[in-house]
Amino acid sequence: MENAMPDVYEPTERTVPTRAKERAAYDHELVHSILDAAYVCHLGFVRDGAPVVLPTLYARVDNHLYLHGSTGSRPLRMAGEPDPGLPVCVTVTHVDGLVLARSAFHHSINYRSVVAHGTAYQVTDPEEKRAALDALVDGVIAGRSADSRPANGKELAATAVLRLDLAEVSAKVRTGPPNDEPEDAMLPYWTGVLPLTTTYAEPIPATDLDPSVRLPAYLTGP
Numbered sequence: 470m471e472n473a474m475p476d477v478y479e480p481t482e483r484t485v486p487t488r489a490k491e492r493a494a495y496d497h498e499l500v501h502s503i504l505d506a507a508y509v510c511h512l513g514f515v516r517d518g519a520p521v522v523l524p525t526l527y528a529r530v531d532n533h534l535y536l537h538g539s540t541g542s543r544p545l546r547m548a549g550e551p552d553p554g555l556p557v558c559v560t561v562t563h564v565d566g567l568v569l570a571r572s573a574f575h576h577s578i579n580y581r582s583v584v585a586h587g588t589a590y591q592v593t594d595p596e597e598k599r600a601a602l603d604a605l606v607d608g609v610i611a612g613r614s615a616d617s618r619p620a621n622g623k624e625l626a627a628t629a630v631l632r633l634d635l636a637e638v639s640a641k642v643r644t645g646p647p648n649d650e651p652e653d654a655m656l657p658y659w660t661g662v663l664p665l666t667t668t669y670a671e672p673i674p675a676t677d678l679d680p681s682v683r684l685p686a687y688l689t690g691p
Contacts, residue, residue, distance in 0.1 A: 592631070
């Protein structure tokens with residue numbers, strides 16, 4: 470199942486941006502770090518001649534993305550029909566800061582994003598499917614798959630997984646302060662960056678949790 474991961478993804482017509490080309494990157498370590506820091510992607514495909522974009526859970530394993538879905542969902546059915554494979558575009562975005570300029574035109578955000586193009590296939594091999602589902606659970610909270618009941622046969626039958634091999638991929642990153650015009654430098658407006666971060670709050674136990682079950686260590690870390 471493992472493919473050798475390239476040092477750099479080869480740019481293509483679809484992965485070279487038309488604007489701010491200097492922000493694009495193809496280094497696999499950067500791409501993977503952006504993917505591994507998120508839980509939800511947006512899956513784009515064409516249905517009945519019209520574009521559709523759906524949010525869904527995903528996980529990266531080596532050079533593959535695994536996307537979670539129901540066996541009854543349209544993209545999963547389309548990817549498993551007699552002519553298998555569904556052309557897709559998958560995007561992941563982190564917003565790291567709000568960039569406040571002196572002019573309305575130069576307001577922006579600092580961000581990290583990945584766009585991946587390719588053909589997604591439904592995972593049918595039982596072992597690969599179980600491994601992918603474990604990766605999806607661990608992608609939300611590392612170590613959780615070993616600390617929960619594995620899916621049974623009925624649950625596996627109701628769950629579908631898509632695999633997208635990472636090949637046509639790019640990252641795009643914006644960092645730094647606003648790009649104000651020199652002639653605006655003396656305008657009396659605050660300018661700078663408002664950083665945004667994601668933090669975990671105090672875990673809330675289920676109302677029917679046995680009091681003897683202790684909070685797992687992976688939920689008590691920094």
